[in-house]
Amino acid sequence: VNLAEVMTEVAQRLDTIPGLRVSDHWVSDVVPPHAVIPGPEDYDYDATYGRGVDRMTLLVIVFAGRMAEKATRGVLGGYADGSGDASFKQVLETNNGSWSAFDSLRVTGVEFGVATVANQDYWAATFRLDVVGEGAT
Amino acid sequence: MAKSHGKDTVVLLNSNDLSQWLNDSSWTRTPDSHDVTTYGNDNHVFDGGLGNGTTPLAGIYDTSTTSGPAAVIQPLVGTVVPLVYRPEGTGAGKPERSVNVLVGEYQETHPVADYVMWTVNLQHSGDVTLSTQTSS
Numbered sequence: 001v002n003l004a005e006v007m008t009e010v011a012q013r014l015d016t017i018p019g020l021r022v023s024d025h026w027v028s029d030v031v032p033p034h035a036v037i038p039g040p041e042d043y044d045y046d047a048t049y050g051r052g053v054d055r056m057t058l059l060v061i062v063f064a065g066r067m068a069e070k071a072t073r074g075v076l077g078g079y080a081d082g083s084g085d086a087s088f089k090q091v092l093e094t095n096n097g098s099w100s101a102f103d104s105l106r107v108t109g110v111e112f113g114v115a116t117v118a119n120q121d122y123w124a125a126t127f128r129l130d131v132v133g134e135g136a137t
Numbered sequence: 138m139a140k141s142h143g144k145d146t147v148v149l150l151n152s153n154d155l156s157q158w159l160n161d162s163s164w165t166r167t168p169d170s171h172d173v174t175t176y177g178n179d180n181h182v183f184d185g186g187l188g189n190g191t192t193p194l195a196g197i198y199d200t201s202t203t204s205g206p207a208a209v210i211q212p213l214v215g216t217v218v219p220l221v222y223r224p225e226g227t228g229a230g231k232p233e234r235s236v237n238v239l240v241g242e243y244q245e246t247h248p249v250a251d252y253v254m255w256t257v258n259l260q261h262s263g264d265v266t267l268s269t270q271t272s273s
Contacts, residue, residue, distance in 0.1 A: 046144040048197055050226075078150030097200075108250070132197075132252065134157075 001054045001133035005101035007037045010058065010129065013095050017079075017086050020062075030117050033075050035062040042126065051135035058105070058129040060088065063115060063122040072123050078123055080110050088127050102133030145226035148194060150259070152211045152216035159196040161167075164222055164234065166190040166265070190261035192220060192238065198245060198253035210257050213240040217262050228270060235266040 011024035014035050021034040043049065047053040062079055065072030073121040078086035085091075087120040096104040108130050115124035147156045169186025199205030220238040225231045241258035248254075 048152075048157055048269055049144055049146050049148070049159045051144075053197055078237040085208070104252075136157075 001056070001102050001131075001135065001137065003040065003043070003056075004060045006056075006058065006131060006133070009099060009101045010060065010092065010105070010131075011035075013092055014088065016059070017091055020079075020086070023067075030062045030063045030122070032065045032072075032122055033079075035060055035079075037061075040131075045135060047132070047135070053103075053132055054135040055130070056131045058131050060127040060129060061115075061124060062072050062088075062127070063117065063124045066122060067114060067121045067123050076112075076123055076125055080112075082100065092129065099133075102131050105129050139258070147221075147223040147227050148192075149219075149221040149223075150194075150209065150240075151213060153204070155194065155196070155206055155209065157197050158206045159194055161195040162222075164190070164192055164224065166261075188261075188265070190236070190265065192222060192259040192261065194259065195209045195254065195256045195258060198255050206255055206257075207245070209255060210240065210243050210255075214257075216240055220259060220261075223270070229272050231270050233268050233270050235268070237262045248255050 007024045011022045014020060015022040019033060021031060023034070023036045026038050027036055037058070037060050040058045043054070043056040045054050047055050064076035064079065079088050080085060081087045083090045092105060094106055108128050110125050110127045112125045115122050146158055146162060147154065164231055166188065167190060168188045171186050172181055173184050173185045174182045176189035196206055198207060202208050218238050220236055221233040223231060238247055239262050240257050243255065243257045245253060245255045
């Protein structure tokens, strides 16, 4: 598994969601709604013999919008919903079988919080992606 | 002397290298024993009997319909095929164990929150050949 390629491919898939900006790396500023892929929370080698499988928990942070705006609730809700055109879970998992940088992923959960960027409070969410792929590639 | 990491283990079943899908395996030899204790002994006395052994395998399911573990193993269930077990991996000078095995129970587990896993039990059949690999 090539980490940079995984981050890029996940970003490209999320970029199919209308209106969502996506960055496959940390950025110095965000313009909501903006999804950022900072990298994995953990990365486990050798899930099988012979470098067969590596596994990681990849994080995706989405800044949905200003806390004080009601519309933000609908935006973030759409991303966090279990299904729907903007659902991260649906958009990412329906691409299983078509990834090239890894074998498959599953969106295992999401945590919500307030993120302050440039003195502006945004409602944000961090999605956890369970990603597996070939260790030797 | 040196330690050997389990991740380097190589397993070939009927000439199919399953290593990249395996996350656990074991090699067990359990010979029969015969109690030949007679009067006058203060402790049991045993003779060795017929050899016996098993090699259960476990791993991660793969969707390949040609080379994945499900594709390879399921047609072999109930048949006797060669097993090659390399406990330190492949390489000249490393040990290799060869034995025919009866491919027994193949089981898949499908947990809702994790990947599909599988196990298979291999019953050793006949003599075991212990050798040293001559080339990698």
